[in-house]
Amino acid sequence: MEWINKLEESLAYIEEHLTENIDYKKLGRIANCSEYHYQRVFSYMVGVPLSEYIRRRRISLAGVELQHGGKVIDVAVKYGYESPNSFTRAFKNIHGITPSQAQKEGVALKSYPRIKFQISIKGDVEMEYRVETKSAFRIIGAAIPMSKEIETNFKEIPAFWAKTAKDGTLAKLFPVMNHEIEGVMGISAGFTKEEEKPTYYIAVTSDDPVPEGFSEYQIDGYTWAIFSGSGPMPHSIQELEKRIVTDWLPSSGYEYANGPDIELYLEPDPMKAVFEVWVPVVKSEG
Numbered sequence: 001m002e003w004i005n006k007l008e009e010s011l012a013y014i015e016e017h018l019t020e021n022i023d024y025k026k027l028g029r030i031a032n033c034s035e036y037h038y039q040r041v042f043s044y045m046v047g048v049p050l051s052e053y054i055r056r057r058r059i060s061l062a063g064v065e066l067q068h069g070g071k072v073i074d075v076a077v078k079y080g081y082e083s084p085n086s087f088t089r090a091f092k093n094i095h096g097i098t099p100s101q102a103q104k105e106g107v108a109l110k111s112y113p114r115i116k117f118q119i120s121i122k123g124d125v126e127m128e129y130r131v132e133t134k135s136a137f138r139i140i141g142a143a144i145p146m147s148k149e150i151e152t153n154f155k156e157i158p159a160f161w162a163k164t165a166k167d168g169t170l171a172k173l174f175p176v177m178n179h180e181i182e183g184v185m186g187i188s189a190g191f192t193k194e195e196e197k198p199t200y201y202i203a204v205t206s207d208d209p210v211p212e213g214f215s216e217y218q219i220d221g222y223t224w225a226i227f228s229g230s231g232p233m234p235h236s237i238q239e240l241e242k243r244i245v246t247d248w249l250p251s252s253g254y255e256y257a258n259g260p261d262i263e264l265y266l267e268p269d270p271m272k273a274v275f276e277v278w279v280p281v282v283k284s285e286g
Contacts, residue, residue, distance in 0.1 A: 007117040033256040034191035044245040056112040059094040063109040141203025143215040177204040189260035222280040233270040254281035
C-alpha cells in the first residue's frame with residue numbers, strides 16, 4: 001500500500017501543477033523511482049503515456065473554463081500553449097470541436113477526470129516468480145541510447161534486436177560469455193533519481209576484454225524479483241512486464257529499486273521465446 005500511496009502523491013503533484021511545467025524527475029522522486037521507471041509504471045497502469053494523460057487533463061479543464069466564460073487566448077496561455085492555433089488543434093483532438101465553439105451554451109464536451117491508483121485483485125492468470133539476491137556482475141554487449149518516452153522504446157528496442165541478429169552482432173557475443181548467467185540479456189540501465197543516462201544493452205555476462213564495437217557495464221548487487229514467461233516476441237514480454245507492474249508489484253510488499261531492468265532470453269526464437277524478466281526491488285517501508 002505504501003507504493004500506491006506514493007503514486008497517489010505523484011498524481012496530486014500533477015494536479016497542482018497542470019498550469020505549470022511538470023517536472024517528471026520530481027514525479028519519480030515522489031514515487032521513489034527514476035523518471036523513466038515512473039513513466040513506464042504510469043503507462044502500464046493507466047493505459048496511456050504520462051504526457052498524454054497530462055494533455056487530456058489540461059484540455060479537459062480548459063473546456064470547463066471556456067464554458068464558464070474564459071477567453072480562448074487566456075485559457076490557451078494558462079495551460080501552456082504558445083499560440084491559439086496549437087491550442088485549437090489540441091482542443092479539437094480531444095473534444096472534437098474548436099475552443100470558440102465550446103464557449104456556446106449547450107455544447108457537449110468530453111471530461112477526463114483525475115485518475116486514482118488502487119490495488120486491483122484479479123487472480124485470473126497465475127504468475128511464476130522468485131525473489132533472489134545476487135552480487136554484482138559485469139556484462140559485455142551492443143548498446144544504444146534509450147528515449148525517455150516509453151512508447152518510443154517499444155518501437156526502437158525490437159528494431160535493435162532485429163539489427164543485431166541480422167548483422168551478426170548477436171552471434172559475436174556467445175564466444176565471450178562466461179556462463180555466470182546463461183542466456184542473452186536485454187538490459188535497460190542508467191537510471192537513478194539524480195541523473196539519468198538511459199542505455200539499452202543486448203549483452204552477456206563476461207570476464208573477457210571488451211571486443212571492438214562493444215560496450216561493458218557493471219551491474220551492482222540487487223534483490224531481484226524474477227518472473228518466467230514464454231511466447232512470441234515482443235508482445236509476450238511486454239504483456240508480462242505490464243502484469244508485473246499492474247498486478248504483482250502493488251500488493252507484493254516490494255517497490256522498484258533504482259537499478260536496471262533485465263530481460264533474460266533462454267530460448268531466443270522470436271516466435272517461441274522462453275525468457276525471464278528481472279526487476280530490481282526493495283522491501284516497502286509501510
